[in-house]
Amino acid sequence: MGPPSAPPCRIYVPWKEVLLTASLLTFWSPPTTAQLTVESRPFNVAEGKEVLLLAHNLPQNTLGFNWYKGERVDAKRLIVAYVIRTQQTTPGPAHSGRETVYSNASLLIQNVTHNDTGSYTLQAIKEDLVTEEATGRFWVYPELPKPYITSNNSNPVEDKDAVDFTCEPDIHSTTYLWWVNGQSLPVSPRLQLSNGNRTLTLLSVKRNDAGAYKCEIQNPVSANLSDPVILNVLYGPDVPTISPSNSNYRPGENLNLSCHAASNPTAQYSWFFNGTFQQSTQELFIPNITVNNSGSYMCQAHNSATGLNRTTVMMITVSGSAPGLSAVATVGIMIGVLARVALI
Known part of the structure; x- marks a missing residue:
């Protein structure tokens, strides 16, 4: 009978070490060569x-x-x-x-x-x-050149004309920006950008659109700014105002009226008294007025560029006694006059 066989050898490994080894084998990989x-x-x-x-x-x-x-x-x-x-x-x-x-x-x-x-x-x-x-x-x-602005109308009439500004030259892969009086463009439905932002259109211009317009061109390597183009908006005249507002005077006072209306270019003024032309000045001066100077005074403002006229009327009333004479003084003057008549 042969010798008894040796009992099998068993090795006990803690289960935590088995899990750790498996985890390391799962996540470890040999280093790779850096890619070109x-x-x-x-x-x-x-x-x-x-x-x-x-x-x-x-x-x-x-x-x-x-x-x-x-x-x-x-x-x-x-x-x-x-x-x-x-x-x-x-x-x-x-x-x-x-x-x-x-x-x-x-x-x-x-x-x-x-x-x-x-x-x-x-x-x-x-x-x-x-x-x-x-x-x-x-x-x-490209290294960008200094841009410049072309315009179809640099003297538009308010509420009548539209203006197109175009930033030149046309350069591929270039960003176009616009500046007004040193500020970025305001948000307005009347301001429209087109042609890759190269063209700025102002629809139905307003007097507030006036000012200095510049365009800027940019690409990833350079930028450049144009010289300003001045937009001169023609407007007015608005309805003129007459000052002072006082409409009641006494005989012997001076009448000095001044007329003003917002207008570009500056308005030309004319005065009418009871419908009759008096003079073409901004101020009307009449010394030592009498009751005959009572009536309708009309100022007309005219804009030679827009061709528009605006008028306003002030009613002046001259009544009462001359200023600076009291009732006693008036009686004294009358007595003196009568005495001179009696001597004659």
């Missing part, structure tokens, strides 16, 4: 400036690399090829003479133009001949 990327410095470039396409995380076993214009590898759009061991550079069909490649795989493009806008692909060739690609991109914008 391309960074554009800067991303928005002004025309005539330079941009650097900076390569990050170039594989250590890289034999060489190629730069292409566009988002994919295309031999017809090869800019430059570079062999690291020999530091040999070979220009491609898309090379313009403005590109410089560096041993760290970065690409410098100088004196950029609008046509340079777009994507650029870096292809790294490793020792096992496996390739890795990354794409970067940038935008080229």
Whole structure:
């Protein structure tokens, strides 16, 4: 009979350690190699400036690399090829003479133009001949010139004319802004923007629309402001007012009336007494008035630009005795006059 078999060996592992180990195995993964990327410095470039396409995380076993214009590898759009061991550079069909490649795989493009806008692909060739690609991109914008404003009417008539302001020149990928008397445009249904905000339309202009208008142009690399264009709104005259408002006078006083009406340009004034023209002045002066000066005084305001007339009428009454003479003084004067008559 053979020897008895040995009892099975059992190992007891606490269940908490089992759970911890399983958890670590679930969430742990081996480190990955950093991915090749391309960074554009800067991303928005002004025309005539330079941009650097900076390569990050170039594989250590890289034999060489190629730069292409566009988002994919295309031999017809090869800019430059570079062999690291020999530091040999070979220009491609898309090379313009403005590109410089560096041993760290970065690409410098100088004196950029609008046509340079777009994507650029870096292809790294490793020792096992496996390739890795990354794409970067940038935008080229023009240095903006000083804009200027054109207008169809710089002297509109209130409540009659509309005005179109246009900011020139028309530049692609440019933001247009408007300023009135140093402030941004107010919100109004009479103010309309069109043509990509290049055109500002004022419908049925008001006198409050008058002032200095400027346009500003912006892109990601520059901004510029126009000289002001002055909008001169012609209006009025409004109904004139006559001052002072006093309408009762005594004989011997001076009548001095002044007429005023809001108007642009300044109104021309005429005075009429009981319908008869008197004079073309803003003020009417009549010294030592009598009861015969009682009546209707009309002021007419005329705007030569709008062609409008407005009038207002004041009734003047001259009555009573002359100022400065009391009843006793009046009697004394009468007695003196009678005495002189008796002597004659």
